[in-house]
Amino acid sequence: xxxxxxxxxxxxxxxxxxxxxxxxxxxxxxxxxxxxxxxxxxxxxxxxxxxxxxxxxxxxxxxxxxxxxxxxxxxxxxxxxxxxxxxxxxxxxxxxxxxxxxxxxxxxxxxxxxxxxxxxxxxxxxxxxxxxxxxxxxxxxxxxxxxxxxxxxxxxxxxxxxxxxxxxxxxxxxxxxxxxxxxxxxxxxxxxxxxxxxxxxxxxxxxxxxxxxxxxxxxxxxxxxxxxxxxxxxxxxxxxxxxxxxxxxxxxxxxxxxxxxxxxxxxxxxxxxxxxxxxxxxxxxxxxxxxxxxxxxxxxxxxxxxxxxxxxxxxxxxxxxxxxxxxxxxxxxxxxxxxxxxxxxxxxxxxxxxxxxxxxxxxxxxxxxxxxxxxxxxxxxxxxxxxxxxxxxxxxxxxxxxxxxxxxxxxxxxxxxxxx
Numbered sequence: 336x337x338x339x340x341x342x343x344x345x346x347x348x349x350x351x352x353x354x355x356x357x358x359x360x361x362x363x364x365x366x367x368x369x370x371x372x373x374x375x376x377x378x379x380x381x382x383x384x385x386x387x388x389x390x391x392x393x394x395x396x397x398x399x400x401x402x403x404x405x406x407x408x409x410x411x412x413x414x415x416x417x418x419x420x421x422x423x424x425x426x427x428x429x430x431x432x433x434x435x436x437x438x439x440x441x442x443x444x445x446x447x448x449x450x451x452x453x454x455x456x457x458x459x460x461x462x463x464x465x466x467x468x469x470x471x472x473x474x475x476x477x478x479x480x481x482x483x484x485x486x487x488x489x490x491x492x493x494x495x496x497x498x499x500x501x502x503x504x505x506x507x508x509x510x511x512x513x514x515x516x517x518x519x520x521x522x523x524x525x526x527x528x529x530x531x532x533x534x535x536x537x538x539x540x541x542x543x544x545x546x547x548x549x550x551x552x553x554x555x556x557x558x559x560x561x562x563x564x565x566x567x568x569x570x571x572x573x574x575x576x577x578x579x580x581x582x583x584x585x586x587x588x589x590x591x592x593x594x595x596x597x598x599x600x601x602x603x604x605x606x607x608x609x610x611x612x613x614x615x616x617x618x619x620x621x622x623x624x625x626x627x628x629x630x631x632x633x634x635x636x637x638x639x640x641x642x643x644x645x646x647x648x649x650x651x652x653x654x655x656x657x658x659x660x661x662x663x664x665x666x667x668x669x670x671x672x673x674x675x676x677x678x679x680x681x682x683x684x685x686x687x688x689x690x691x692x693x694x695x696x697x698x699x700x701x702x703x704x705x706x707x708x709x710x711x712x713x714x715x716x717x718x719x720x721x722x723x724x725x726x727x728x729x730x731x732x733x734x735x736x737x738x739x740x741x742x743x744x745x746x747x748x749x750x751x752x753x754x755x
Contacts, residue, residue, distance in 0.1 A: 337395045342402040342411065343387060343597060344664070346380045361393040365592045373594055385662050387415055388594035389443050401597065403729065404702055416445070417732035419595070421604040424570075425449065443593045444528065447519050450570055451531045454516060457563040458538055465506035473497050505543055508564060511555055513539040514547045515571035522591055547571075598662040601728065602645050605660045605697055608731050609646060612747045616755055618655075620646050627688055644685050648754065656754055657685040658695035665723070667703055672710070674698075674723060682721055683714065692719045693754060700725035707749045722753050 337358075341347055347362070349355040359374075359381045366373035373386045383399050390397045400411040401418065419425040426449055457463075470481060472494040484496035516539065520532035552572045557565045574593065610620050628638025648656040659682060665672035671679075674696065682694040700708060708725035730742035 336391075338398070339395065340398045340400065341383055342400050343383050343385055344402055346377075346382050347374075347397065358393075358395055361395065362390055362397060365390045365392040366594065369592055369594055371594050371596065385597045386594050387418075387597060387600070388592070390592045390594065392592070399594070413734075414729050414732070417734065418600050418604060418728070421607065421732050422595075422600045423603065424595070443591070444523065444525050446570060446574075446593070447523050447528050447532075448525070450519065450567060451516075451528055451535065453563075454512065454535050454567055455531065457567070458535065460563070462504040462539065462542065463506065463508045463512065463561060463564060464502055464504050465508055466500045466502050467506045468498065468500045469503075470496065470498055477501075504541070507555060508557075508561065508568075509539065509542045510545050511547055511552060511571065512564065512567060513542045513544060515567060515574070517544070518571075518574065596662075598660070601662045601697075601699070602660040604728065604732065605726065606646065608726075608728075608743075608746070609648075609658070609697075609750070612743060613648070613750055613754065615747070616751055618648055618650050618754060621649050622647070629684055629688060642685060642688055644689075647689075650754075654689060654691055656693035656695060657682065657689055657691055658697060659685075660697045660726075663698050664701060665698055665725075671712070672723065679721065683719075686714070686719045686721075692717075694719065694721045695750075695753065696721065696723050697726050698723060700727040706745045709749055709753070724749060724753075 337350070337353060339347060339349070347359070349358055362381070363374055371386060373384055373390075374381050375384055376382070387399050387401050389399070401415050403411045403414060405411070416425060425445055470484070476495060476497060478497050478500065481496040481498045488496070513536065516532050516535045520529060520536060523529050523532065549572065552568065555568055557568060574591075606620065613619070626638065627642050629640040629642055631638055644657045645660050646658040647654060648658060659678070661675070661678050663673075663675060663678070665674060678696060682696055686692070686694045704725040706727070710723045712721045712723075714720065726746065727742050730738050731746065733739045733742070
């Protein structure tokens with residue numbers, strides 16, 4: 336297995352003696368299976384886009400880390416684990432950081448370990464049981480008679496086709512849990528994880544085995560009484576999208592991908608960070624209770640192009656600002672620091688339709704930015720303003736309390752100046 340570690344935005348360097356073009360094509364196919372634009376071509380070389388995670392395919396394992404512009408060992412790995420924890424994909428970043436000192440970096444193994452632990456805990460309460468509709472042949476009537484099937488039976492048949500909903504452990508949820516545990520058992524490279532998942536599969540041995548497509552997993556609904564299985568199914572849905580058989584591998588291997596868009600992780604993390612940073616000045620983040628559209632069709636009375644800002648900031652009941660999180664690396668040598676034109680069009684559309692005068696675009700802080708870095712642009716013939724704010728996400732997610740406290744203080748002061 337050829338193992339390559341690179342960073343977002345960096346080239347994928349293939350060692351001598353390997354077919355670079357074939358490896359590039361296989362990596363692209365694996366990413367396309369996830370529906371993620373993970374790579375871009377530049378000067379006949381494949382570069383990573385704004386994604387992090389893991390791809391294994393055709394004898395190649397690619398690990399993608401966030402870029403921190405630092406030579407410090409493990410710092411980029413620790414940042415990724417903190418980012419995944421803040422976004423809800425990893426629960427214990429301290430454990431994740433400890434694991435990387437023992438084994439090769441691979442966030443998927445951390446996810447597998449945590450999920451195995453959660454399944455073990457949930458199974459202590461028993462295998463999930465559900466009322467699910469079943470068709471059976473019975474000597475007595477239970478539920479209701481299945482008349483369409485009965486009409487096709489010859490006279491004199493002693494068994495009655497019935498349709499009923501017994502409380503059973505052999506339901507779709509328990510089958511999905513077994514399928515997910517089996518996929519993880521097949522995929523893990525950790526002997527500890529394999530042993531734990533093997534024990535889980537033994538506990539589920541009485542449950543019928545079946546394959547689940549990604550679509551079938553996404554159709555499973557979890558009730559409030561089944562909350563302990565919610566994360567298992569959620570992670571299973573995500574992993575199933577990136578899992579496929581690989582005919583070039585033997586027995587224990589498969590093609591497997593786990594990629595995250597950095598903008599998605601950034602947006603999820605910033606929701607908690609912003610809420611914490613502005614709560615002491617009487618501000619809060621809310622969801623838009625009713626959809627707002629850029630245009631309206633007068634004939635059908637239906638909206639066209641729904642507007643979905645990442646954050647809607649209120650003071651008491653008054654909406655005062657709209658904000659978006661964009662994982663864009665600004666360039667101080669370019670006009671407007673190289674911020675994408677589409678991002679500015681988008682925030683301008685938000686300001687007009689939501690009728691507010693303050694718009695914020697959060698971007699990752701770069702080494703050349705001072706603490707609390709921000710820049711403001713005015714919209715001509717309007718009182719509206721757009722602020723770019725550099726966010727020191729690494730420090731805000733740090734496990735060092737002093738580092739985190741300073742970062743939160745800086746961000747709180749910056750937002751207070753803009754919003755109050």
